[in-house]
Amino acid sequence: MRVLYLTHNYPRFAADPSGAFIEELIGALAKDEVEPYVLCPHAAGLAEREKSHGVKICRFRYAPDKDETLAYEGRMLAALKHVKSLRLLASFLKAFARETRRIVDEEKIDLVHAHWLLPAGVAARVALATSRVTLLLSVHGTDVRVLKGLPFGSLLARWVLKRVRLILPVSSYLRDRVSGLVGMGIPSIVLPMPASDMFLTSARKKLTRRIIGIGNLARQKRFDVLVRSLGILARGKIDLDLTLVGDGPERARLEGLAKEEGMARKVKFLGRKPHHELAGILREAGVMVLPSVEEGFGVVLVEAQLAGLAVIGADSGGQREIIQPGETGILVPPDDPHALAQAIKELYNNERKTLLMAKRGQQAAKERFLAAPAALRLLNIYKRILG
Numbered sequence: 001m002r003v004l005y006l007t008h009n010y011p012r013f014a015a016d017p018s019g020a021f022i023e024e025l026i027g028a029l030a031k032d033e034v035e036p037y038v039l040c041p042h043a044a045g046l047a048e049r050e051k052s053h054g055v056k057i058c059r060f061r062y063a064p065d066k067d068e069t070l071a072y073e074g075r076m077l078a079a080l081k082h083v084k085s086l087r088l089l090a091s092f093l094k095a096f097a098r099e100t101r102r103i104v105d106e107e108k109i110d111l112v113h114a115h116w117l118l119p120a121g122v123a124a125r126v127a128l129a130t131s132r133v134t135l136l137l138s139v140h141g142t143d144v145r146v147l148k149g150l151p152f153g154s155l156l157a158r159w160v161l162k163r164v165r166l167i168l169p170v171s172s173y174l175r176d177r178v179s180g181l182v183g184m185g186i187p188s189i190v191l192p193m194p195a196s197d198m199f200l201t202s203a204r205k206k207l208t209r210r211i212i213g214i215g216n217l218a219r220q221k222r223f224d225v226l227v228r229s230l231g232i233l234a235r236g237k238i239d240l241d242l243t244l245v246g247d248g249p250e251r252a253r254l255e256g257l258a259k260e261e262g263m264a265r266k267v268k269f270l271g272r273k274p275h276h277e278l279a280g281i282l283r284e285a286g287v288m289v290l291p292s293v294e295e296g297f298g299v300v301l302v303e304a305q306l307a308g309l310a311v312i313g314a315d316s317g318g319q320r321e322i323i324q325p326g327e328t329g330i331l332v333p334p335d336d337p338h339a340l341a342q343a344i345k346e347l348y349n350n351e352r353k354t355l356l357m358a359k360r361g362q363q364a365a366k367e368r369f370l371a372a373p374a375a376l377r378l379l380n381i382y383k384r385i386l387g
Contacts, residue, residue, distance in 0.1 A: 001110045001386060002035045004103055006096070006120040008071045010040040010057070017275035018072045021193040021299060022115055027053055028194070028375035034382070037107060039099055041071040041092065058103060062095040063088060076119070089119075096123035104133055111136065111382060117143040121160040128163060134385055137161070138168045138191065141296020141318070144177050145220075158182045165385060168378075170297040171318030189381060192321070194371035195299055199279050199306035203359045207310070207351045208286035210241045211344065214278065214300045215292065217248035222291040222314065224250070224257055228337035229344060231261030238345060242267045245281060282307040287347055287354075293334045295319055301329070305365035310358040312343050322369075328361035 005026060009019030019040075026036050031054055042048060042059035044066070050057050062068060070076045070085075070092050100123055103109060112128065113136045114120040121137050128135055137160070147153035161167065161182055168191040169175040175188050211230065215221045223244060230242055244254070244267065251269065258267040273281065282288070288304035289312045297318035301311050305322075311329040313319035323329035330347070332339045347354045367373075 001033065001382060002037065002107060003382065004037045004039060004100070004107070004109045004112045006100060006112060006114040006124055007038065007040050008076065008116065008119050010038055012043065012046055012072065015274040015276035017272075017278075019115075020196070020275045023053075023055075024194050024196055024371045025375055025378065026055055028371035029379055030375075033379055037103060037109065039096070039103060041068065041096070043068050043072055058099060060095045060099040062092040093119055093123055093126070096120070097126035100124060100127035101131075104128070104131060109133060110386060113138065116140055117157055117160055118146060121164070122156070125160045125163050134165050135163055136166050136168060136381075136385070137164045138170070138193075139174055139178055139296075140170055140193070141174055141294070144174060144181060144296070145294060148177075148181055154181055154183065158184075161186055166381070168381075171321050173318050173320065174296045191374065191377060191381075192297055192318075192369055193299055194374040195302040195306055195365065195369050196275075197306070197370055198276065199282065199303045200366070201279075201283060201306075201308050203362060204286075204308040204355055207348065207354055208284065209239070209348070210243060210285045211287050211289055212243045212245065212282065212285035212304070212309070213289050213291075214245040214304075215290070217244070217246050217250040217254060219250060220292055220294060221246075221250075222293060222335065223254055225291045225335055225337050225340060226289050227254060227257050227261060227263060227267060229340040230266070231263055232337060232341040233345060234262060234266070236341075236345075238348070240266070240344070240348070243270060243281065243285060244268070245270045245273055245278065247272050278303065279307060282309060285309060287312065287344065289340070289344070290314065290319060291332075291334070291340060292319075293317065298322055299369075302365050302369045305329070305358070305361040306370075308358055308362055310347055310354045311361060312340065312347075322365075323361075324364070326357075328357065328364045 036055045038057045042061045111134045114124040115138045167188045170192050288309045291314050293316045295317040301322045314334040315331040316334045325331045330343045332343045
């Protein structure tokens with residue numbers, strides 16, 4: 001079967017983290033069963049056509065090189081706030097839909113699988129308005145949060161989903177959020193995005209006294225709660241280091257907060273890192289903390305589990321589907337630095353128990369969230385839908 005994947009994020013070069021989980025999933029599909037095509041945005045310096053790991057990739061142009069800035073760098077959300085950027089977004093969506101229609105027709109595509117309601121879902125809805133080609137949509141979380149915040153978001157989501165045969169939310173939490181957004185139930189199958197087996201390592205024998213957080217330094221991630229929790233522990237004479245990997249609008253505030261908490265020398269800001277470097281960075285840490293709220297899934301928690309770390313997540317969103325409390329990790333109340341500090345303290349007070357929990361978490365992640373089982377489930381979905 002010929003499947004066209006639509007996405008605004010897809011690796012531009014080796015080890016690029018942009019949409020790496022989509023590449024991982026496509027790469028694990030049986031090549032004798034699926035002939036994959038990917039349509040994604042062009043950016044300066046990229047080829048418009050290429051083939052990588054057996055996948056035919058087309059990158060559509062929507063502006064001169066210097067203006068093709070909406071994808072890959074997290075700037076698409078800002079485009080909704082400025083008239084000039086809205087015009088660029090309109091050009092983006094028009095080109096996206098036009099190229100989708102062209103590839104569907106020229107390559108005799110059997111099924112279109114779009115990732116994110118916005119922009120790929122919108123482009124697919126326009127492109128396939130008069131086509132009978134089956135459309136599937138993976139929903140990841142950011143798209144739902146954005147549409148929920150727009151005055152016309154529910155109407156736009158409902159319009160897109162009327163054309164979708166099946167949605168594939170990455171968590172049941174996100175499935176419920178979509179239903180709430182559009183005010184109706186939608187045919188769905190929960191399909192988490194996979195983590196790479198490059199993170200796999202042997203089980204830990206020692207609990208390193210370094211905490212790690214990975215993600216965009218944005219308010220939704222709540223890394224301020226993590227910094228405050230370590231300040232609480234430091235005042236209680238529990239000395240730990242923190243590494244934050246990522247960048248974003250909250251970085252300056254977080255750096256200031258680290259100074260206020262007396263943690264300036266204990267908190268290391270690494271900025272964004274290529275995906276392949278994260279495995280090595282994780283191996284230097286003992287505990288991963290993801291304090292974010294409304295997380296669609298939380299694949300960084302899975303990557304940390306595969307790397308043998310103990311994990312703590314906020315009791316919110318898709319993290320509940322990764323962590324079995326007390327067995328494969330710990331869930332703490334959101335926005336509560338004291339509860340988080342207590343959870344971290346308990347992990348380091350009982351190293352043997354913590355290492356056993358980390359081992360169970362690693363095994364669970366291997367069984368549930370690697371690419372091979374996810375790809376097999378997806379292939380079976382394709383076959384069932386296409387008959």
